[in-house]
Amino acid sequence: MAQMNLLQAINNALEIAMTENESAVCFGEDVGHFGGVFRATSNLQEKFGKDRCFNTPLTEQGIMGFANGLAAQGSVPIAEIQFADYIFPAFDQIVNESAKFRYRSGNEFNVGNLTIRTPYGGGIAGGLYHSQSPEAYFAHTPGLKIVVPRNPYQAKGLLLAAIRDKNPIIFFEPKKLYRASVGEVPEEDYQLPLGKAEVVKSGTDITLLGWGAQMETIEKSAEMAEKQGVSCEIIDLRSILPWDVDTVAESVKKTGRLLINHEAPLTGGFAGEIAATIQDKCFLNLESPISRVCGLDTPFPLAHEKEYMPDELKTFEAIMASVNY
């Protein structure tokens, strides 16, 4: 075991993947010698050479189109989009191409080796173009898998699983935690399963569900609720798509209540999808309406970031409203 922050864990996973497979290639804006603007790819160019770790020209559309071609050829592209906010110039390549390559060709061709890494989320005073959580747009697209780690241990295990999975994957990294989240990480190779949620803490009165950076918020709100005598079960979804319906449904059957917290705006957010599914699976077990604590339906603000965030106080209030329903 070693102490690593989230960036070091990602760097370590990339190094393992590139050592194991000669056709694994890392690229993106400033990814080469500089190691990416957040330094997730530090030292990879020195270790593996300029052919396997390089700066691209400044074109997300180009990066993803190139990655699709490279993956179709059989290489293992691990492309970085510098901020999730800038994934949209590549939207066509991801949504129309990466996601549908296998389906439209009858599996004559596929880009299953592709992994897209991108930092997402707020809490860094980045304003509307350095804070977005765009997972729901991609969750609407069949053919993509979506993964969000919450700490260094997960980041390494999930990223290695994502790189080796035979489907195109978007790996959203909570940039607020890049340096802030530090923990024990095994130095050797390991994987965490995709599509599988993790029960972080068990409880009996309400299920609190989230992913990525919001897990900290949820944990804080649970502590507050416990002081009021409410026992919270906490689940980290880890994969947005496919998502682990069984683990969530099982928990809700036990607790009778569900609260979903995400940072993206409420309307059209992935919480709506979860709520509809769980309502279907657990209708007779529910003691109160499924609660959603999310970002507001506005672009991500700068001056009012604190007010906008679905923070622990808002989550705590929603927990209490749910148990007192």
Next chain:
Amino acid sequence: MNTEKYQEGRVVHQVEAIDGHSVEIPILKILKQDGSVYENADMPAIDKELATKVYKTLAFHRVLDERMTASQRQGRLSFYMSALGEEAASVGSAAGLDDGDMMMAQYREQGALIFRGFSLENFMNQMFSNEKDLGKGRQMPIHYGSQELNYMTVSSPLGTQIPQAAGYAYGQKLKGNKQCTICYFGEGAASEGDFHAGLNMAAVQRAPVIFFCRNNGYAISTPSSEQFAGNGIASRGVGYGIRTIRVDGNDLLAVLKATQDARHYAIENNKPVIIEAMSYRLGAHSTSDDPSGYRTREEEAKYADHDPILRMKNWMIANKWWDEAQEEALYELYRKDVLAAVKVAEVIDKPAIEELITDVYDVAPEHLEQQLADLKEHIKKYPDAYPVTAGRL
């Protein structure tokens, strides 16, 4: 049909390929570093009054960049981007335009905005996201905009303004008011798909737009050698059938001349022009960046000798339009002004909480009003947790 025209070109019977670099692009230079002018150089239209305004703009720009970078280091400001070493590109081009022409900037063109007369208070209010910010505290520092000054508000996603500029200019053409649009971007942003889309649209639809590329050698850490393989950005203009000018971006007179020429051509012919200004980003990309991780001190030192402001100053002094005493007094005044303005702006209140939901739509729909009402109730319950807004509900 264009394609027919080219089918009648010179016919060969052996492969005669054209190398990507074979298009030779001349570079316009007027002013030498010592302040003297090249022999036979075509001077731009500039008199003492304009020259003084330009020079004061450059000086103010440098002071603003110095002071705000320092303020960021002191933790007073969250972020800043300086244009150290390439000030002549934005200031010289702004001086070549009419105040009614639209400017669409990338983010490193505060020089053009200073030239247009954006007040020191306006700069500060934007950077400190206070309630007097014209952008209502929504964007990161340096994302300025002003309807009054025809300066389109900066948006962070790179390249998006390039096709927009083509459309804006086309609208100006339709209105027939003999006005054009200038669109600024870096050589990095010129790799985006939007660049190619924008140039092609402007060329085909015949829009009076000046595409102004600041080629400063770097896009964050990526040197231009890893950004493009061709002959800079200018060569692409040729490919799109666009009038193309390359200019020494550190030579204010050359930039001014090129822009005056481009404006005249764009408006008279209703056609786009591309100007590539060759410069060097002497400073860091932003205050979040440390260039020592990707370039050497020697490289930086080499370009320090090309300081565009010093070059302009030398010319002003040679013309007897400026002297060292004036220089010292001016810098001292600006430093004092900027520091005083920081002190004022940083203690002005943040925008009211209502601004969280305004301007998402023309009128906030019911669901946003409801979310705001809920939020206010929540803040009232936990005032200590939301100190910026709690006291003002």
